[in-house]
Amino acid sequence: MFSPKVQNILKSYVYAYIHPITGIPFYIGQGKGNRAFEHLRDNQDTEKVRVIRDLQGRGMEPEIVILRHGLSAEDAKLVESVCIDFAQLDNLSNRVNGKYSKMYGRASIEELQRRYDAPIVEVSERCIAININSTYKPGMTDREIYECTRGIWTVGQAKTEADYALAIYQDVILEVYAIKGWFPAGAVFSERTFTPSGRHEFVGNVDPAMSAKYKGKSQPGLFKKGKRNPIRYLPIKKKDKLDTGAKS
Numbered sequence: 001m002f003s004p005k006v007q008n009i010l011k012s013y014v015y016a017y018i019h020p021i022t023g024i025p026f027y028i029g030q031g032k033g034n035r036a037f038e039h040l041r042d043n044q045d046t047e048k049v050r051v052i053r054d055l056q057g058r059g060m061e062p063e064i065v066i067l068r069h070g071l072s073a074e075d076a077k078l079v080e081s082v083c084i085d086f087a088q089l090d091n092l093s094n095r096v097n098g099k100y101s102k103m104y105g106r107a108s109i110e111e112l113q114r115r116y117d118a119p120i121v122e123v124s125e126r127c128i129a130i131n132i133n134s135t136y137k138p139g140m141t142d143r144e145i146y147e148c149t150r151g152i153w154t155v156g157q158a159k160t161e162a163d164y165a166l167a168i169y170q171d172v173i174l175e176v177y178a179i180k181g182w183f184p185a186g187a188v189f190s191e192r193t194f195t196p197s198g199r200h201e202f203v204g205n206v207d208p209a210m211s212a213k214y215k216g217k218s219q220p221g222l223f224k225k226g227k228r229n230p231i232r233y234l235p236i237k238k239k240d241k242l243d244t245g246a247k248s
Helices: 004-010 033-042 047-058 073-085 107-116 142-150 157-161 208-214
Strands: 010-016 025-031 061-070 129-130 164-169 171-182 199-207 231-236
Touching: 010 033, 010 107, 025 033, 025 047, 033 047, 033 061, 061 208, 073 231, 107 164, 129 208, 142 164, 142 171, 142 199, 171 208
Parallel strands: 129 164
Antiparallel strands: 010 025, 010 061, 129 231, 164 171, 171 199
């Protein structure tokens, strides 16, 4: 434990739990005071706790390393996010990425160019636009993008009027699928697992013509920050026109 004097000097800090056998970090966090030691007494059912309990059962403890200290609380959150991105979240037991990771975190050159330089397009065909911000991860395969786009959703009768589904991440259309049919969640084969809940999923395939027309193009403002509904139907009606920031 840190003494009050040390805590005062450290201020906010970022720490890592290192596996004593592999030497690989399995958890990265941030905090102040004695936050770095609290996980040793944690009783939650998480991957982090399971690793710690396994080590303790073998008479070992994780190595706790302070990666950066003397930070403000806000800077500590940012440093934590960078460290998680660099260490790759899949190698860690952290359940979520660090703060701002979705917007400013690890990304390829191609993804950044797509995100910030995508031309704006107006969709004229009957489409259901699906926001996959919560499930998309950089580096996903085409199949993985399809799986997280097609289900599972709470959709109304309007779904039957849509011919295509747009996979949208951070306002950019990642792919366009021709919808072959909608089914109750769990009724058809899926690479994802979930509990049937009255929601639906669609089955379809990439439409080459529509993909060439819309893939990589932007629909700014379609899913406004703070709005939780991940579904929009296109084309947008006049009274529901998007605010793209352009002057008429």
